[in-house]
Amino acid sequence: MGARPYGLALFYLQKAAMTTLKTTPLNAAHRAMGAKMVDFGGWDMPVNYGSQIDEHHQVRNDVGMFDVCHMRVVDAKGDGVRAFLRYLLANNADKITIPGKALYSAMLRPEGVVIDDLIIYFMTEQWFRIVVNAGTADKDIAWMKEQAATHAPKLTITSRDDLAMVAIQGPNARAKVWEVLPQTKAATENLVNFQAADCGEYFVARTGYTGEDGFEVMLPKEKVEAFWYALSKVGVKPIGLGARDTLRLEAGMNLYGQDMDETVGPLESGLAWTVDLKSERDFIGKAALLANPPTKKLAGLVLLDRGVLRGHQKVKTAHGDGEITSGSFSPTLEKSIALARIPNAVQLGDTVQVEIRDKLLNAKVVKYPFARNGKGLI
Numbered sequence: 001m002g003a004r005p006y007g008l009a010l011f012y013l014q015k016a017a018m019t020t021l022k023t024t025p026l027n028a029a030h031r032a033m034g035a036k037m038v039d040f041g042g043w044d045m046p047v048n049y050g051s052q053i054d055e056h057h058q059v060r061n062d063v064g065m066f067d068v069c070h071m072r073v074v075d076a077k078g079d080g081v082r083a084f085l086r087y088l089l090a091n092n093a094d095k096i097t098i099p100g101k102a103l104y105s106a107m108l109r110p111e112g113v114v115i116d117d118l119i120i121y122f123m124t125e126q127w128f129r130i131v132v133n134a135g136t137a138d139k140d141i142a143w144m145k146e147q148a149a150t151h152a153p154k155l156t157i158t159s160r161d162d163l164a165m166v167a168i169q170g171p172n173a174r175a176k177v178w179e180v181l182p183q184t185k186a187a188t189e190n191l192v193n194f195q196a197a198d199c200g201e202y203f204v205a206r207t208g209y210t211g212e213d214g215f216e217v218m219l220p221k222e223k224v225e226a227f228w229y230a231l232s233k234v235g236v237k238p239i240g241l242g243a244r245d246t247l248r249l250e251a252g253m254n255l256y257g258q259d260m261d262e263t264v265g266p267l268e269s270g271l272a273w274t275v276d277l278k279s280e281r282d283f284i285g286k287a288a289l290l291a292n293p294p295t296k297k298l299a300g301l302v303l304l305d306r307g308v309l310r311g312h313q314k315v316k317t318a319h320g321d322g323e324i325t326s327g328s329f330s331p332t333l334e335k336s337i338a339l340a341r342i343p344n345a346v347q348l349g350d351t352v353q354v355e356i357r358d359k360l361l362n363a364k365v366v367k368y369p370f371a372r373n374g375k376g377l378i
Contacts (some may be wrong), residue, residue, distance in 0.1 A: 022043045024045070026069060029225055033238055035238070036048050036049070038241070045067070059170045060247070063172040064168075064169060064238070065228065066238075068166065068216065069164040072131070073131055073160040075129055076128045076157055081128050081155055082125060087147075089105040090274060091276055093122070094279075095276075096120070098195070099123060100121060100196040102122075106118075106260070107143070110285055112265045112266075113265055114266055135256070163219065164218070166219075168215050168236060169210040170210075176236050177231075180227065181217075183199070191204075191205075210244070212372075212373065250333070259339055265289060265292075270298030270339070277289065294344070296322065296342060298339055299368075300339060300365070301324070301337065302335055302363060303362075304363055304364055307336060307354075308356075309327030309356075310338075311326055313338075315353070315363075316353040317353075322343060333376045337378075338363070342365070
């Protein structure tokens with residue numbers, strides 16, 4: 001999610017030109033902590049605070065915190081909200097019935113292409129919370145409201161611009177959050193993965209984008225800087241976008257704008273597990289998915305030769321060409337890894353060639369994730 005870059009995605013690194021970069025409520029804190037700031041899709045964000053590799057290992061082995069205030073929190077409320085989400089999303093909202101339980105899904109256009117990937121939380125039959133990516137937030141909310149006007153006119157779709165969000169990730173993350181917010185422990189210590197608790201001012205979700213355990217905490221914007229410094233005081237180190245990208249790539253988690261966008265569908269983006277085509281319900285994009293079976297799939301690559309895999313490099317296989325969508329050096333594996341969209345006929349274990357600086361280098365097709373819960377899996 002989406003809403004996220006070691007080889008920080010050039011897709012997002014745009015020059016400020018004549019525009020003013022948007023800032024999160026933690027901008028001053030990043031600068032005070034010595035962050036290197038970059039333009040990340042129009043946001044002034046920290047890429048690192050020193051060694052990017054050290055930050056990566058910090059999260060895998062201990063705990064780190066991420067500014068994700070640029071992500072957008074949206075509340076959908078009213079009668080019929082579940083039925084509306086059942087139609088809006090490729091995944092089935094009927095799967096979540098326990099309060100706080102979360103569901104990951106793509107939101108599609110009628111053509112079957114991906115508007116965005118997002119997380120929804122079931123809180124009550126009158127209230128679902130949705131978290132969408134920063135770069136697509138305005139587009140997403142406009143689409144939701146357009147669909148609600150036709151299919152659920154009594155619903156309210158509200159962008160919670162009053163909320164900020166911090167992700168605390170790593171094997172020691174939950175203990176550190178409880179140290180800073182002891183009042184949330186009782187409500188959150190029994191949460192399972194992909195479940196949240198509404199703790200008054202603090203909405204605490206056992207979710208993340210790193211392949212490690214931890215929480216994503218939503219709280220009032222005016223309190224987020226104090227929360228950030230309180231976490232720092234108990235030993236939680238700030239982590240930049242660079243390590244966030246290598247962590248999510250090792251965990252095999254898609255990045256919107258690289259691994260999927262409005263030119264491809266979820267079935268060729270490694271998201272078939274999030275698309276419910278079995279139930280009888282209709283949803284936006286279902287007919288297009290059924291009418292156009294994918295010819296390509298998302299697979300993992302590990303480079304066998306010396307070099308670094310990067311996005312947009314061409315992949316040559318015995319069954320036709322493909323393309324790397326996300327690639328980087330993996331600090332955990334100490335190898336170059338990638339996600340690549342390749343022909344369906346290519347099998348796990350096959351050797352393919354990647355065009356890197358006019359040379360064809362060998363790579364092995366593997367099953368991802370590459371690493372999770374502090375360990376390499378390849």
